[in-house]
């Protein structure tokens with residue numbers, strides 16, 4: 001690609017034309033310091049528009065912002081001719097960004113969108129173009145990334161900041177905008193793991209469907225909003241309480257039975273190295289006893305305790321399945 | 328049944344059944360060497376489960392025509408035998424397991440009826456009491472608009488004494504059967520559900536009233552009847568709705584002619600859930616309080632099942648204390664708590680149903696061993 005190196009007045013650069021912008025955030029402090037100290041090492045790329053018009057930025061949005069902040073009147077740029085193709089511009093924009101740092105998912109989405117545009121929507125071709133530019137994406141990922149760009153800004157930001165997985169973000173396509181935004185807020189606040197994001201989203205979504213409400217409405221219930229807005233609360237604990245509350249609401253009968261079982265087990269007073277587990281979902285009537293021991297005399301001791309436990313009326317109470325009749 | 332495309336497997340092309348269907352459908356057919364191309368065509372569709380409902384593949388059944396019902400060991404199975412006449416269904420129920428069972432699901436009709444009849448004759452020759460149904464991998468009567476299989480089966484069963492055929496349906500396509508000499512060796516059976524479930528979860532099926540009208544017609548002609556409340560679905564107001572169905576049932580049907588009524592609650596392989604969510608966006612049936620059961624299927628938390636069954640059984644027993652009620656795939660605890668007994672060994676539930684078939688359908692023969 002033919003490009004000239006020219007000194008350009010910053011006033012002649014149109015920063016509102018951001019069609020080639022990939023970077024997602026403002027310039028980091030380190031960039032300002034480095035440009036302030038050493039000047040521009042890597043030159044921004046701009047494209048000449050019609051003779052009387054301003055230059056459009058192709059790569060280097062953050063560098064130009066820093067130069068402006070530093071009060072520079074002019075900046076040296078690599079200038080592409082007006083006739084440079086969209087494809088050339090996108091190649092430069094992507095390579096310039098991707099070779100120096102790893103792009104977050106939102107930035108990858110913007111890059112993918114640009115390539116899809118020049119490839120007339122052919123994701124396979126777009127993926128082939130992306131590889132040599134330093135962007136490792138397959139056609140399936142490209143299609144997913146494009147969908148991300150249609151989601152509300154807070155969801156995009158949560159994905160960009162690694163607070164929400166791309167797949168969960170795409171699940172939010174099935175809910176209204178305020179619900180998607182509310183869920184993004186939850187992820188930003190509580191930073192759940194991907195598994196927990198999935199669990200919480202599924203629970204909230206299904207609860208909302210059952211109650212004919214939006215997910216945002218469910219989250220606005222006092223049970224949840226109190227947890228989410230608790231001041232000075234430990235984030236991990238908040239997350240734990242939220243998951244428990246959600247589980248109790250989503251499975252009210254099962255969770256009641258589980259709580260009752262735990263209470264009865266306490267009443268039985270099992271020694272610390274023994275446990276009784278209920279059958280999964282209380283579906284079968286087979287309970288499991290576990291004993292932990294390392295010495296034979298510990299096992300003898302357990303056997304004696306076990307004999308006493310088996311005579312304890314609380315054991316009958318624990319195994320009593322009449323709870324089944326009163327959901 | 329609305330067929331959009333007709334495919335015929337090369338090896339099935341020369342069968343009389345194929346010729347009959349071609350002349351009846353009056354549409355161009357494509358002969359194929361291998362069904363793979365049809366499966367791929369369906370698989371590429373944005374809604375494969377829907378696409379498979381209007382593509383008919385005429386093929387041969389290369390496996391067994393008679394198979395055991397695929398029950399699991401923990402839950403009590405009825406020991407029914409399946410006569411494998413074809414696969415999938417032109418109706419469209421949200422909860423239909425066939426959507427997830429076949430990959431991809433496609434309407435297949437087996438045309439090698441001579442082999443099917445040979446299998447049946449060999450089975451009849453054993454003289455063993457058995458219950459055989461066609462409604463496991465498809466609806467028993469949807470095929471009647473393309474091929475009159477049911478009348479032929481009624482006739483075949485009427486000529487022997489040990490086995491009874493159960494035709495299970497959600498249609499009303501009974502008219503061609505009414506005048507047949509069935510000798511009570513065919514049980515006409517309907518799946519029943521509440522108006523709300525039929526309206527919201529069972530696309531293209533007959534309304535409850537229409538099913539009962541069809542059942543009434545069959546009862547007038549002396550056919551033994553059966554009803555299956557399966558899958559029963561929990562929703563607000565479901566208890567009253569199921570009681571109402573039972574009231575309608577017994578206001579029109581004489582319980583003395585009912586061989587059995589089965590109950591089963593909605594259960595599904597986890598693979599079905601995303602299919603229902605995608606295809607039946609308004610349906611909430613997959614969002615209830617399910618647990619993963621011992622057979623890997625999702626089932627309502629047991630106390631919820633017990634409560635629902637108990638209410639329905641109470642209503643049935645109020646109208647028809649003598650009628651035999653059984654559970655489809657439930658465990659001993661559910662039997663005990665809802666019915667006060669579990670099927671007695673030896674023989675268990677299969678023996679209980681066989682004996683009932685003997686009593687109502689006049690079967691005679693040996694009871695199967697074990």
Ligand code: SF4
Nearest residue numbers: 416418419420423466
């Ligand atoms: S009628 Fe039966 S086989 Fe047909 S779609 Fe409904 S559940 Fe499936």
